[in-house]
Amino acid sequence: MTPEQRRRCMAAIRSKDTKPELLVRKYLFGRGFRYRVNHRRLPGHPDIVLRKYRTVIFVNGCFWHGHDGCRYYSLPKTNTDFWREKIERNIRRDKEERTALSRMGWHSITVWECELKPTCRERTLESLAYTLHRIFLRDNAVRYPAPPNTAAMVAEDEDEYHLP
DSSP: OOHHHHHHHHHTOOSSSOHHHHHHHHHHHHTTOOOEESOTTSTTOOSEEEGGGTEEEEEEOTTTTTOTTOTTOOOOSSSHHHHHHHHHHHHHHHHHHHHHHHHTTOEEEEEEGGGGSTTTHHHHHHHHHHHHHHHHHHHTOOOOOOOOSOOOOOSSOTTTOOOO
16 A cells, blocks of 8 residues: 555544444434533543433544454554554543543443444444443432431330340
């Protein structure tokens, strides 16, 4: 591949509205989830923001974000040092952004591009919906205060029943 062809290929890669991201968004919208896209006020400009669930979803490409152990992630054979540094920088930045979001009280979910391939897409999307429902139920569970220390109601006389 000539340098000019490489430049055109790399320039054609988008950072927003990628095919994997659109798949996730379409699935979530079809299941009744409402969200915002690329929210600029949150660290990392998450791909999908579900405010009701206090959850952000990053749809990451395996190559650009260094998906460890993925068959779609391998360093190019040319300019290897540049690509290694770039991908390691992306991994560090992703970790810092997730940490900052966590400190702000947000849940963070990462969906990898390889998990959206046709063979495992449905399982990934269903588990995503399941996870969002679990987050919502856990965060909005009704918590009742513990009863004050009072004598328990029992059938025996108080003399025979002693609280520990």
